[in-house]
């Protein structure tokens with residue numbers, strides 16, 4: 001634990017083989033058990049799970065097998081002094097999810113998606129977390145006429161309600177993303193996610209996870225997206241990273257592209273005591289060029305950057321900011337922030 005009481009997490013996909021759409025893996029796979037040890041050694045507190053990270057080949061397993069394997073994973077976490085931050089159903093790889101999951105045009109595919117997500121809720125319970133993250137990867141279109149967007153929005157709500165009904169303790173954090181893999185996603189921003197949540201059968205159990213890169217891809221400022229959710233007590237998790245403009249989802253190390261943009265994310269999180277609310281999740285990827293033995297620096301560097309920025313945020317003279325706001329001297333305010341970031 002750091003002196004600021006922040007807890008940190010990442011997911012197993014953040015230690016990866018470096019494959020991209022144009023080339024094969026460039027690093028050997030790291031076993032999940034080894035990733036847990038790395039996570040611990042790097043000073044993190046919790047792992048983020050996809051359902052089949054805890055129970056591989058989930059679709060072929062009985063309820064009993066799922067329980068046994070998830071409980072064995074919980075025991076492994078306990079041994080290492082780690083926890084599970086959340087479980088996310090992986091609804092984008094199975095053949096039944098080619099056309100989407102909750103919004104697939106085929107009713108059998110939609111039924112598969114709900115059953116799969118219920119299994120993820122079971123796994124979350126066995127791992128002792130009540131948080132489910134829904135990244136709605138294929139809920140959208142490549143071709144707008146391919147689906148009825150009004151009906152699709154209602155189907156997303158029906159799926160959320162089915163999950164809330166299935167497990168009365170479950171909380172659902174929707175992770176918006178505007179595109180990739182889809183051209184047009186149905187839940188592109190936190191505003192969409194929270195509007196959906198407010199219509200749910202139990203709105204108090206639906207919130208959001210904001211990923212910095214996803215907000216940038218939507219043309220929005222991540223700190224403002226976080227502020228919107230924080231204003232309603234709905235920011236339950238974050239995926240901090242960075243993103244160089246409107247390209248593929250880069251998941252760059254936190255702060256490596258735009259230090260001021262990430263400063264403002266840390267500022268809004270720290271001002272709102274996020275350490276009391278949730279964990280600092282880092283959804284960062286190693287550059288493809290990184291050799292295997294050096295392919296965890298993106299994680300440790302991102303954690304360090306976050307903590308350094310907490311120090312800078314807390315060193316800024318807030319009284320001075322108030323004076324400059326009152327005087328409408330935003331140029332001087334600009335300089336105050338710039339000089340804090342430059343260490344002047």
Ligand code: XUL
Pocket residue numbers: 013088135175177211239249283
């Ligand atoms: C996809 C993304 C995922 C989710 C977890 O862009 O961010 O890693 O965060 O399913």
Ligand code: MN
Pocket residue numbers: 175211239283
């Ligand atoms: Mn993410």
